[in-house]
Amino acid sequence: MNKRIIVAGAGFAGMWAAISAARLVHLKKADDQVDIFLVSPEPKLTIRPRLYEAILESMDPSILEVLQAANVKYIRGRVIDIDPQNKTITVKKPDEEAQVNFDSFVLAAGSQVFHPDLQGLKEYSFDVSSLEKARELEQHLQDLAKEPDSTARNTVVVAGGGLTGLETVTEMPERLKSLFGAECKPQVIIVDNAARIGQAMGEKACEIINQALASSGISVRTGVRVSAIEAGGVTLSDGEFIPSKTVIWTAGMRANPLTRFIPGEHDSLGRVIGDSCLRAPEANGIYVTGDTVKVPTDNDGNYNVMSCQHAMSLGRVAGHNAAAELLGLPLHPYSQPKYVTCLDLGKWGAVYTEGWDHQVMYQGAEAKKIKQEINTLWIYPPEPDRDKMFAVANPDYIIVP
Numbered sequence: 349m350n351k352r353i354i355v356a357g358a359g360f361a362g363m364w365a366a367i368s369a370a371r372l373v374h375l376k377k378a379d380d381q382v383d384i385f386l387v388s389p390e391p392k393l394t395i396r397p398r399l400y401e402a403i404l405e406s407m408d409p410s411i412l413e414v415l416q417a418a419n420v421k422y423i424r425g426r427v428i429d430i431d432p433q434n435k436t437i438t439v440k441k442p443d444e445e446a447q448v449n450f451d452s453f454v455l456a457a458g459s460q461v462f463h464p465d466l467q468g469l470k471e472y473s474f475d476v477s478s479l480e481k482a483r484e485l486e487q488h489l490q491d492l493a494k495e496p497d498s499t500a501r502n503t504v505v506v507a508g509g510g511l512t513g514l515e516t517v518t519e520m521p522e523r524l525k526s527l528f529g530a531e532c533k534p535q536v537i538i539v540d541n542a543a544r545i546g547q548a549m550g551e552k553a554c555e556i557i558n559q560a561l562a563s564s565g566i567s568v569r570t571g572v573r574v575s576a577i578e579a580g581g582v583t584l585s586d587g588e589f590i591p592s593k594t595v596i597w598t599a600g601m602r603a604n605p606l607t608r609f610i611p612g613e614h615d616s617l618g619r620v621i622g623d624s625c626l627r628a629p630e631a632n633g634i635y636v637t638g639d640t641v642k643v644p645t646d647n648d649g650n651y652n653v654m655s656c657q658h659a660m661s662l663g664r665v666a667g668h669n670a671a672a673e674l675l676g677l678p679l680h681p682y683s684q685p686k687y688v689t690c691l692d693l694g695k696w697g698a699v700y701t702e703g704w705d706h707q708v709m710y711q712g713a714e715a716k717k718i719k720q721e722i723n724t725l726w727i728y729p730p731e732p733d734r735d736k737m738f739a740v741a742n743p744d745y746i747i748v749p
Contacts, residue, residue, distance in 0.1 A: 350383045351674045354437060354450040355420075355667065356427040356606070358388035359396075360659040361638025362456035363411055363729065364741065365667030369454075370418040371738040372671040379419060382674055385448075386415060387423040387439055397656050398723050399482040400516040400692075402523045408479050413732035423448070427457065430609035432631040452633050452670040455620075456663060457604035459639035459654050461597065468577035473507075473597040476516055485596065492593060493527045502534045503592040505582050507574045508599035509540030510548075511691055514557060516596055518694030521564050537567040537590060544570055549689070550706035553699055560696035574599075601654050603640045610634060615642045617654075625679040626666040633673070637666035646685040650704050656727050658684060661746055668743040680743040690719045 355366045366386045373382045391412040398407060415422050428445070429438035436447050461477035463469055474485040492501050504524065506517040517538045524534035538545060538561070545568050546557035561568060569584060574595070576583040581591040603618035612630035613621040619642040620628050626641060628634040638659040645652050652658040665682040672679050690700045698715035701708050710718060730737045 350381055351451040352449065353382060353384045353452045353454070353667075353670050353674065354448065355384070355386045355454040355456055355670075356388075356437070357456035357458055357604075357638070358386060358391060358393060358411060359456060359458045359638060360393070360656040360727070361458070361663035361666070362386060362388065362454070363393055363414070364660050364663030365454045365456050365635075365637055365670070366415065366420045367418045367730075367737050367741045368664040368667030368743060369671040370420050370667075371741045372668050372675070372677075374419070374734075374738065376675055376677070378675055382671065384418075384420045384671075385423050386420050387425055387427055387437075387448075389424065389426050391415065391422050391424070393729050394479050395723075395727060396477070396479075397727060399476040399479060400512065400519050402486065402519065402526070404479065404482055404486060407482075409729055411729050414729050414737065417732040417734045418737055419734075427606060430455070430606060430634075432609070432611060432628075432634055435633060450633070452635070452674055454635045454637060454666050454670050455604075455606060455610065455628075455640050456638045456659075456666070457606050457640060458659075459601040459603050459617075460605075462600040462602045463597070466574065466576070469597065472577045472579055473595045475597045476512065477601070485594075488594065489523070489527055497528075497532070499535070500580055500591040500593045502528065502532060503590065504534065504536050504594045504596065505574075505590055505592045506536070506538045506596045506598060507540075507582075508597065509538055509542060509545045509570075510598060510600075511689070513538060513540070513596075513598035514546065515692045515694075516598055517566055518560060518564055518692065518696065520694075521566065522695050535567065536565070537569060537592075539569040539572060539574055539584060541573045542570060549691070549699075549701065550708075552708045553689075553691075553701055553706050556699045556708065556711050557691070557693065560693035560699075563696050564694055601639070607636070607640050610636065617642075624681040625669050626662065626682055627669070627679075635666040635670050637662040643682055645687065646683065648685075648704075650687070652684070657688070660727075661743075664741060664745060665743040667741075682743075684746060686746065690715060690722055692716070692719050692723075
């Protein structure tokens with residue numbers, strides 16, 4: 349009986365894990381010895397880094413032809429249970445639940461938005477953590493355009509000053525003018541508990557970010573947090589009430605809850621603390637990758653963040669090692685010392701930094717060109733050509749614009 353690799357998740361890490369595993373199996377002429385499966389509700393890659401945008405077409409391209417070209421079998425369903433001891437998973441399919449055995453398992457199920465116990469958060473807020481949620485936000489804004497002009501209608505509050513919050517808020521002024529009309533004067537507000545928006549990006553990038561916010565007419569509330577949300581507005585921790593019918597929550601992500609089935613140490617985000625080869629140290633034959641793992645990226649004390657930049661490389665390494673273990677080959681340690689950030693800042697442009705100390709390399713229109721290249725080319729699925737896919741699926745390959 350053939351050995352079986354199962355990859356859970358069709359995101360950036362999952363797709364590349366499956367392709368990378370298939371590459372090594374093919375190179376070692378073991379296609380008739382090892383079967384590779386990818387499990388996900390749909391054979392699609394959601395382009396989550398772009399879900400802050402207004403136009404949502406082409407945000408979930410199919411990867412079915414990619415999987416077929418790589419000789420990866422697709423299972424439609426959702427993993428709902430993992431049994432590390434017996435090496436089985438439970439898959440909820442459209443018509444049934446089924447147990448599936450594995451010899452090597454790669455958990456690449458991603459992350460989801462974190463909802464703290466906050467009054468009105470689930471009932472009255474929106475987010476852009478999934479395509480479904482992004483579409484709900486867009487439909488909400490379109491519906492608001494049919495309502496009479498009012499302060500609450502025209503005001504959008506974005507809670508969270510991280511990268512997603514900044515990209516969402518800087519897109520919003522032009523988005524609202526497009527929907528509500530050029531005569532509309534939208535009020536867009538970003539709220540963050542930090543002393544200054546963007547301070548985690550370093551002093552120079554922080555200055556650029558705040559310049560972009562001011563240029564776009566975006567109001568800033570710092571040193572406060574959202575304490576309650578209702579249908580007509582949001583209350584901040586300093587007591588301020590902001591009339592608004594649109595509150596967008598971007599304040600934090602957590603690893604997919606499936607990580608709870610993996611024994612061993614986890615971090616505060618629910619991620620499994622993996623070893624250098626992305627194995628779950630206390631679960632034989634299980635690899636953790638993408639947003640489900642925390643692992644050093646270099647020898648300088650830096651760790652991966654929840655981003656497609658890290659997920660793609662993590663996926664390549666995890667898939668390679670899942671196959672290497674079954675084929676009796678040496679495992680490949682994960683390393684990703686080069687770190688870049690390209691932050692979209694709406695009409696103003698963008699800012700591009702390199703390194704963990706966020707050295708600004710480009711800003712404004714120049715950085716915007718890089719961001720558009722990343723968003724429209726580098727993060728999309730590869731062409732379904734086996735040789736071309738395998739050429740960029742090795743565990744050392746890193747895309748840098």
